[in-house]
Amino acid sequence: MRKGMAWEKRVDSSSELWRNFCNGDKEAFADLYQIYARPLFSYGYRISDNENQVKDAIQDLFVELWKSRENLDQAVNVKSYLFKSLRYKLIRQGKFSTVYTSEELMDQFMNNEQSVESVISEKEAHRERTAQVRLALETLSARQQEAISLKFYHGFTNEEIASIMAVNYQSATNILHRALLSLRKHFTCAATTSFLGFFCFLDFF
């Protein structure tokens, strides 16, 4: 209830709206915007740090949707389709495309435990678990962060995440798996680091 739009029951809730919109119902179109604008903006801000670019992309997206409504697939998964379209738009506009090209390399590079350790000890003051997780999140690769956010904040399934991020199902699962593994490590580490010192890694490996 309180989680806003992201976690509303979306079983079927949008598909009827979507069909009505495809058939030219402007009110359904307005409702779709009302339901999805917020999560789309939040997601867009994550991909691009240029707020105007996100705004323009979302406006374009909806205008294009309306213009091509008669040719759209009526049975689409609405939320992930919108996310995917927005992501494609933002990335196509340049500059972000390079961030994700060599994902594997990136993930390995970013999983460097050393850096995590120093980040955590630097910010010892952040005692609260949420703050620790956030720190740990910041050490993940951009792609891992994106997948985590889609799964845990926006409520997408692995299958939907694969579709949004334009990778196959297995890759999406791998990205998430590695991200969580890395997060969990920091967790335990952060929770025990004060009295267990470097033993914290041993919990997992």
Added chain:
Amino acid sequence: MIGADNNELEQLIQNDKFIRWVIAPDASSDQYWHSWQNEYYSRKELVEEAKQIVLSIYRSEAANTVNPTDDIIRQSWQKINNQTQNPEVSKPVRTFRWYKYAAAAAVIIAVAITWVKLGSAIAPVNQTVPEPQTVQTKSEIVISNSESRDKIINLPDGSRIILAKSSAITYNRLFNNDTREIFLSGEAFFEVAKDATRPFYVYSGNVVTKVLGTSFRIVSDSKTDKVTVAVKTGKVTVFRKNKEQEDKDKYILKPSEQLVFENVKTNPLKQIVANKALIENNLPAVTQFDFESASLPSILEALSKHYSVEIVNSNSRPEPCLVTASLSDGSLYDKLNFLHKVTGIEYYVKNQVIYVDSKECK
């Protein structure tokens, strides 16, 4: 600390159904996961740990997420709306469900005025007069008071507002977003229900008032841009809308203090409330809903009327479902959850309508 159940834990925190249950539980997922964890003794601890991990990731994601302001959402819709007005599509598109908006023309006029005022406050650089709204989405509700006496408004979160005459408020009908937001034109007294996780914002002219749970009055004059915020109880944060950061130039008010913005430019003045009438809470006692062997439809109708929301009773059974309950505390959603516990009815929110499924009602 962590033993052989490592693998199980990994699986659990990646399980979509589990995540959904942790973040947004409902009756059926509650039941499923409770019985799942009761199958083996060791699962209790496992579930608890997995839950903590999922929650802390969710919370930190939530804290890390930048949300668009309502203005941006609104402005963007105006642009989209303008670019998607094609006259050749003259199918009988339902642009406005008049019957859903109880008050007629007067309300609509009030909307226009409010929006023009808000519009100019939002975009001082871009001095275009916002075009009249041709499509109003159902999510926004506007309540205006054209009568000569005060009007009491019950918000779904349990907050209450005394709307003075010639004043109007706009808000998200179901009031279930991450932040509670009210747009005020004119004068109102607010008694805000406590909810530390969802701050309550009032936008009046170019002044924003932020609280968590308290009572206060705002008097705004759209002609002179004068805004007064007077506090009765609790702590209130006030800042100018055009300031990007609320941390900057914010004013914190304590009970019996008031902040007066004479106009858009000069710095506001903090004072002790001189006119005590400003902070008199004239709200009647909280409405007590006592139902004795009442039919579910009649209860839902009473709630729907009280909170100005649409509640649709779907899937009702032929035999009547009679309920005896006393609903007084908390929000509309607390009341619905209580009914769920007592009677087994399910409800869900779709397109700004609350649907109640009463086939399990007992």
